[in-house]
Amino acid sequence: MPETLHGTVQALAGTAGDAVALIHGDRRLTYRELDRAATTYAAHLTKYEVGRGDVVPLLLPRGIELICAMLGVLKTGAAYANLDPTWPDTRIGDVLDQLRPKVAVTAGARRMPAPVWQALPAAEAALDTPTLAPVPVTGTDPACVFFTSGTTGRPKGVLSPHQATLRLFGPDSFARFDTNTVIPVAAPTAWDGFSLEIWAALLSGGTALLVEEPFLTPQALRDGARRHGVNTVWLTSGLFNAIVDEDLDALTGIGQVMIGGERLSPPHVARFLAAHPGTLLLNGYGPVESTVFATTHRITPADCDRPGGIPIGRPVPRTSVYLLDGDREAPPGEPGELCIGGDGLAVEYAGLPAQTAEKFPTLRLGGATVRVYRTGDIAVRDDDGLLHYRGRADRQVKIRGHRIEPAEVERQIEACLPVRRCVVIARRDDHGTVQDLAAFCIPTTPGDPLPGAAGILADRLVAYHRPAVIHSVDSLPLTANGKLDERALLALTRPEPAEPGPVTPPTDALTRLVAEVFADVLGRTAVDARTGFTDLGGSSLAAVRVCARLSTQLERPVPVSALYDHPTADSLAEHLRTTTEGYGEGGADVPRELPLSAAESSFLTQHLLHPDSLAGHCLGTWIVTGEVDHEALRQAVADVHDRHPALHAHYGHGRRGLYRTADRTGVPPMTTLPSAADVAGAVAAARAELSRPLAVTAGEVWRTVAAPVTGTATTVLAYAVHHVAFDGWSESVLADDLATAYRARAHGDQPQWPPVADLGRLHTIRTAHRAAAGTGDQLRRRIDGLNGLPELQVPAGAESGGPAQVTRELSAATVHALTAAADHHGQSLFQLLLWLYGRALAECTGQRDFGIGVPVAQRVDARIEHMVGCFITMACVRLHGRALGPDGAATAGRLIQDAMRDVDVSIPELVRALNPPRSGRAPLFQTIFALQNNTTPHMDLTPAQATFLRQPYLGIPTELQAEVWPHDDGLRLVITTDRAAVADDFAATLADTFTALATALPPTS
Incomplete structure (x- = not known):
């Protein structure tokens, strides 16, 4: 592999010249064209005697010409310094004064204290083929300069060598970067995050999608995935939080998400992992002096519960990390200053030898002489070698990834x-x-x-x-x-500033909507419709939130650039009104009968076909120790019923298909059972009462029971909710809301909780999501991928049905090995476990082609995070051929990723399109696999204590269901079967086979 950035791109131009390297709007540039254009740029720069040891500032906007200029500078042997054209003249002048360049490259005739060369159009440059003598450059030579914050009041230039970036994207990289990589490039050009995005593509033969928005937005993500196959993304933690809050589904289908730049928010990470279990989520840490990342960590749901926050992980390739107390290495468990060594280190601070010597000392560590960068960050290493960030030793902070x-x-x-x-x-x-x-x-x-x-x-x-x-x-x-x-x-900053004079009221419904979104995002009661967003206190992340919400509510894209160009509620509304054909001020009317989602339709259809079936019953059981106010509990059930549209809606079917309306059904009574002799008897009695079918279309979507235990202050509280109105995430929501309502009612108060979306708003959210996500290309891809899918053949069971359950335990050591193997393959733990389940099925059935159903969370908007409901969809993952072999992890990972990318194509759509032969069984898949990593529900009934008891299912929707439940440090495999369809001994054999495969899997197989 070449040891320079431009050499690597030139090599790719020779071996894969026709591959698309850059996309910007409607423009495309192949690797061959990119390399030719860069050579032309280099030839022009040599006229200014630019060569090895020089630095060339580039004042170009994010675009194809900037990338050509970067490579052109490198071909001369010099280093480039990307300067943001929007910087104030004083900062640009300060930087140029430090660099004193021979020439600067610009896009226009900007007055500058340096010779200026205006960049050629890339397409024109690519037609030229000048002769350029190669310049001898090594991996230790400077490639680029990043300007970062300095305590003196002047920015510091950090000279980063070629090897610092190259080390990140080799075959031993911390993630998967290859010719299939498509990554949006949206970071500020002067920041090392820009290097991460552009070189992740160009050093691996992938494609860089240059984003036209000021920064990455949910709509840009969704468009990039749909139109260009974006599969890898870098987000600062602040932007990640905003997208999770406002448009979580925008990240659907993206296989790798890298986040960092500042401390992560565990609640946001947990929500993302629950919604996108098939996505690899990486925490990246690193100062600019060590170029992009020094350490990374593949985040798991368990990391969200760590008391010290999410780890920053382990060093990336060709990087070493030391924790020093003075010049002494701190042992595991003891905090120390995080110091970095290896190929990622900067050459120097430009023109600052004293600061370079201070921050990049050479120390004697572990018997060797090592050059390190002293970060000023405090960290601790645990017994497993994981690094945990503990804060700064000085005042330095990061805002949206910028070090300040x-x-x-x-x-x-x-x-x-x-x-x-x-x-x-x-x-x-x-x-x-x-x-x-x-x-x-x-x-x-x-x-x-x-x-x-x-x-x-x-x-x-x-x-x-x-x-x-x-x-x-x-x-x-x-x-x-x-x-x-x-x-x-x-x-002094906490009180909301007084509004400047009278607030100009909105003059129409659209302006009123925009103003309300402004106010909601900015935490105000109202805003002036003629005051600019930034003047109201809006930040760039707040702009993302505003545009995401408007996109959802208006069911159309609202780019951030539109808000920047039209910063008042008045002007933005006028822009949206004049650029949307046929838009009505009041928005589309919401129909009285609201259509169901694909998953809801499936569960309601099964109920209509088999009204006595318990396959759609979701069971929850709590052991409550302490005195219980049963009247307060009854009132709490009524409160929760009234709060959640899914629980009190009327479900039915008519000429236009399945629907639900906002007509409220009556509150189901909470049944109090006779006292039982012990807890086991109370649990059994509650289970028996909840085993009666729910009359969903008659208004009975859920049922609750209380079973006291004789002679004790113990009560078993249990519920059954039909799956049409419930999912795994809802367990915690229902528990929280019941507890909130109970505590309030026990004190004679009414519960206070944040509002949730009504059915009309939910319809708007879902309509916008379907409009943004569903494409013919997705449907065609899934049809091609699932055409001819055979049924899964398993040994038939006894005549009498009912669920049977088999469990197996995976130890902490096994989980550690599985996690290491997933890291090695650049996959999530979910993907690896699904592959192992497929291999176990193949071994036990002898079949080498079948489909597996995978539930995927679809909580696509922050306003439905706190709602009880069925917000899932099903993906059909087809595993076949090589994917089912011992070396099939990578192949299986691609198949899983393809299925997740097109998850918005509903199963009913696929069934209608494929029309598979039916044999009384589910048409696409006969088994389901799920990694059940939702948060364990908690119910605070103070002063009583409630303990959640997870019981076996009353019924299951498919013949064979496999789930993996995290607990403590291990995993529990639970296989549930319909005994009428699957033999008991097959379930046991399948569980044993899966466990054996998981236990025997080498970490780097």
């Missing part, structure tokens, strides 16, 4: 404004993520309110340095210990 030294911002503000002193403090959200900066200034003239300060700073500071609020203060408060009282200063 508050001292640098303070010095800039002091130079721009008439102030004697400035203190800048980071403001954090409830999860500890830095949201923005607040500046507190002591004015030169006492009492000066500093009018116009925000405008002055907007002209002179880069966007991520600009404080969200600027306060003029007479003095800086101190704590009893004489330290700056940051809490007291931050308290």
Whole structure:
């Protein structure tokens, strides 16, 4: 493999020249065209005597010409420095003063204190074939310069060598990067996150999709996956949180998601993993001085429950990490400063030898002389070798991935404004993520309110340095210990600022909707329809949230660029009105009879065909120890019934198909059973009462029972909810809401909880999702992939039906080995387990081609996160041929990923299209596999204590169902069968085979 970035791309141009390297809008550039254009650029740059040891600034917007220029600079032997064209002139001038370049490349005639060459159009450059003598460059030579924050008030140039980026994307990479990789490029061009995105594609022969939006949005993600097959994504944790909150389904079908740049939010990560179990989610940590990532960690659901937060993992290839207490290595369990060594280290800080020597010392560690970068981050290594981030040793923070030294911002503000002193403090959200900066200034003239300060700073500071609020203060408060009282200063920023004068009311329904979304996202009661979004306090992440919500509610894309160009509610509404053909101000009417989702339709159809079946019953059981207020419990059940549309809706079927309406059904009574002799008897009695079929179309969607235990303060509380109104996520929602309502009613109060979407809003959300997600290409791909799918043949069972259950345990050591194997294959644990289940089925049946049903969460909007309901869909994964062999993990992973990418194609659509021969069995798959990693439900009935008891199913929707349940450090395999369809001994053999395969799997097989 070549040891330079441009050499690797040139090699790919020779072996795969016709492959598409870059996509930008309607433009395409192949590897051959890219390499030719870069050579042309290099030839022009050599006219300015650019060569090895030089740095060439590139003031170009994100686009194909920028990438050609980067490679052109590298071909001359020089290093490039991407400068954001939107930076203030003062910052660009400061950077150019440090670099003193021979030439700078721009897209226009911008006045600059350096010679300027205007970039050629890439298509024109690709037609030229100049002769260019190769320049001898090694992997240790500088390739690029990143400008980062410095405490002196000036940005620091970090010179990164070729090998620093190359080490990330080789065959031993931390993730899967190959010719199939399609990744959006949306990061700021001057940031090392941009390097991650562009070189992940270009060093692996993949495709880089250059995003036209200012940054990656849910709509850009969805469009990229649908139109171009985007399968790998990098998101800062702040943007990740926003997408999870606003449009979780935008990440459907993406096989790899890399997140980081700042501390992760476990609740957001947990929601993502529950919704997308087939996606590899990676936490990446690394300062720019070690180029992109120094460590990565494949995140599992168990990581979300770690008291210290989600680990930052282990070193990436050709990288070493040391935790130092002074110059002593800290042992496991003891915190130390995180110091990084290896090929990722920067060459130097440009023109700053003293700072380079200070931050990049050479130390004697482990008997060897090692050059390291001292990050200033504190971390601890556990006994398994995992690294856990513990914070900073100084004031440095990160905002949306940008490293910020508050001292640098303070010095800039002091130079721009008439102030004697400035203190800048980071403001954090409830999860500890830095949201923005607040500046507190002591004015030169006492009492000066500093009018116009925000405008002055907007002209002179880069966007991520600009404080969200600027306060003029007479003095800086101190704590009893004489330290700056940051809490007291931050308290000044909490009250909502008074609205500037009377609020201009919206003049029509569309403007009212836009203004309401502005206000909701910004946490205001109302906003002025003629005031700009940023003037109202809106940030870039808030803009993502606004556009995601508007896209959902208007059932059409609303790009962030539209909000930037039309920043007021008035102007944005007018833009949306004039660019949407046939749009009505009030939006589409919501029909009275709302159609069901594919999963809901399936469960209701099964009920209509087999009304006495228990296959659709979801059972929940709680052992409550302590005195229970039964009247409060009855009221709580009524409250929850009234709160959730899925529980109180009327379900039916008519000429237009299956539906539900917002007509509220009556509250089902909570049945109190006679006292039982012991807990086991109470559980059995409750189970028997809940084993009667639910009359779904008659308004009985769920039923609750309470079974007391004689002579004790113990009660068994249990429910059965029909699957048409319930899913695994709903377990925790129902438990939380029952507990909230019970505690309130026990004190004579009404429950207080956040609002949930009504059926009309839910219909709008689902309609928007279907419009955005469903495509003919997806349906055609799934038809091609499932055509001719045979039925799974298993030994038939006894004549009498009913569910039977077999369980097996996988130890913590086995889980550790499985996780390592999944990491090795660049897969999630779910994908590896599904492959093993397929192999077990193949061994036990002798069959080498079959389908497996996989439930996939479809909670596509933050407003339905707290709703009880059936928000899932089913994917059919076809495993066959090589995928079922001992070396088939990678093949199986691709098949699984393909099925998940097209998960929005419903099973009914596929059945209608394929029309498979029916034999009284499910037409596509006869078995289901699920990794049940939803949070274990918790019900706080203080002062009583409630313990959740997971019971065997009352019935199952398919003949054979396999589930893997995480518990403690291990996994529990549960195989449930319909005894009328599957022999008992087959289930036991299948469970034993799966366990044996899982236990014997080498970590790197």
